[in-house]
Amino acid sequence: MVTSKKKRERPAPRYLVTTIPKVSRCIKCRRVMLSAYVFGDRITIDPQPVNLRAEAMALIMGIGTYEMSLIGKPYPRHRNKFDIRDGLPSYGRVHPQHCCGMQWTDPQYRDSRKIFDYDKNAPCPF
Numbered sequence: 001m002v003t004s005k006k007k008r009e010r011p012a013p014r015y016l017v018t019t020i021p022k023v024s025r026c027i028k029c030r031r032v033m034l035s036a037y038v039f040g041d042r043i044t045i046d047p048q049p050v051n052l053r054a055e056a057m058a059l060i061m062g063i064g065t066y067e068m069s070l071i072g073k074p075y076p077r078h079r080n081k082f083d084i085r086d087g088l089p090s091y092g093r094v095h096p097q098h099c100c101g102m103q104w105t106d107p108q109y110r111d112s113r114k115i116f117d118y119d120k121n122a123p124c125p126f
């Protein structure tokens, strides 16, 4: 008698786990931050989206930046040199890694783009 082997669902290995960020507080400075796993590494990012000036400042300070999409599930993704060279993502926001004592709430660092930028007076496309 031949029994067919059923493929067993295996969970993803721990080093591949990427999770959606959850709101938490920093132990040291008690500020609100987002914490998640990106490919198994625990990251903490500031919830305030930043612009290119702030991203450049963060990179000079040695702080990494992460990109979260506005479409679909907001999985954070580390921004590499190619992402940084291409500028801000069209449908995503850039968040710096949490650094105690550093505030990105200044208007010159804030990403002030609208979520879906469209022209209200544009003619109907169809």
Ligand SMILES: [Zn+2]
Pocket: 026, 027, 028, 029, 030, 031, 098, 099, 100, 101
């Ligand atoms: Zn902190």
